[in-house]
Amino acid sequence: MLEVRRLRLLAEFARRGSIAATAAALGYTPSAVSQQLAALEREARVPLLDRTARSAELTDAGRRLAARAGEILALVESAEAELSAQAGLPAGRIAVTAFPTAAVAFAPALARGLADHPGMTFVLRQTRPGDGIRQVQSGEADIALVDDWTGKLPEQGPAALEFLRLQRDPLLLVVPAGHPMADPARPVDLQALREESWMAAPAGEPSRAAVERLLDTVGGARPVPWEFEGLHTILSLVARGIGITAVPALALAADPGVAVRAIPGCDLAREVYAVVRRASLRRPSVEVTLRALYAAAREPDPGPPRND
Template sequence: MLDLWRLEILRRFAAHGTITATAADLGYSPSAISQQLATLEREAGVALIERTAQRASLTDAGRELAEHAARILAAAETARSRMRARAGTVSGRVNVSCIHALAPALAPHLAALQRAHPELNVVAHETGSATAAAAVLEGRYDLAVIDDWSTHPPTEDSGLSVHRLRREDIVLAIPADHPLADQPGPATAPQLRQIVHDQTWLCAPTGQLSRAAGDRYLSTVDATPPRRWEFEGLHILAALVATGAGVAFLPAGLAQEQAGVTALRLAARMQRTILALTRTTTREDPAITACLHTAQQALSSSR
């Protein structure tokens, strides 16, 4: 009989490619992971790992078993979810991740959910939107709340359920005392080019989804910031705009909530979508479903 936990280790090893990375992912020592894989080889009766002095890699049999492992583990999780649905109790451990800008809005609702269900243990994490989907599929998180700044947000993919929570406009956030703060209409392309030229441009670091979307938008109006400040976190950017340090693209709700900031609509619309990600294999799990419904109630809106 092949052990499910060892199949999970093999699946993670196939994804990461090294014993060290697999051990770091699972929170074990490399020697413990090697021992578990060696035990799995004995259970399978065939060599799964080819080991050299420098590295370990999957054999053909190891790659084949890793493919089977993904299907076996998915079936096991589906069966467990259905049995939990039959029991009907909201209990157990649910790993939830959320981008930090939305955590203050989501956290009180998750805390209330735990109080309502004492046998439920929600473990909250912070993660970036770019890596969340892979983390959910790998089982590190059961639910991830992210933002997507692309024109076409993802739809349900193999193994991943995508739940749209809300769609919101992106605005140009400027200090309240800026000359254009009383302008009733949207910021035109010439105005945006002038603002970007005159003001320090505040944005996320390279690699962040908001940074990529903002840079794409600026390129469409031929605006190149001569001065950039890069900070993690949209709330930090909003606070900096309020001090008069510069201007930024921000979600409309965040810009409107920040004192000292005026939100200018953009002539060509830009939006972001707030999404919740879960695995299709857990769609019937009462605990994960309860956390998803809580996120929908806390974060869904029409703005």
């Protein structure tokens, strides 16, 4: 009989490619992972890993079983979700990962929405781009809040995951409160802002690419933004009058004390999704968390930008 816990380790090894990475992801020691995979080999009665002194990789049988392991784990989770749904009450631990601006923006509504469920234990963690989907796949997280500037993420995502659209998050111009462009009676003119000190996230960040696409519309040589790690750091600098920027609306949830303007003719925006394993959708704890996220996404911005 194959043990489900060991199948999970095998599936994770197939994703990570090494015993050390598998151990780090799941909170085990490399020795424990190696021992459990060896026990799974004894249960399967065929070699699942080719081991050398420095590395290990799946055999053909190991790859076939790892592929089946994903199906088996999904069926087990689906069965558990059905049993939980019959019980009716949300209970147990629910783990959500989110990109930083979503973590700040959605945390208050999540805390309010889940306060009436004392049987639940809630964890919200920030994660780097790309990690949220992987963590939901591996079972480290139940829900991931992810952003997508391409419009293609749901079609490219793993079939075992559901991508639930929460909202469209437009790119907005942000200037210091005393800046001339802060006046809502004054039309936004990007050409007039060409020589300003623009600030943006480091190269390679999705929001940086959006700012560069915006600046490309101004014409001439693109201004080179100063680079700072973290949108909240950038907004704090704008609030101090040090420069200007353009950020997605969600980044403004912390009320940074800046002037925000919509950009006429600009359709640059990201889509925000909640990603969840299809097999866990019927779990009451997942359902109530998703309801809280939908409610948060529908809440109006405290200070909506004005179109001119």
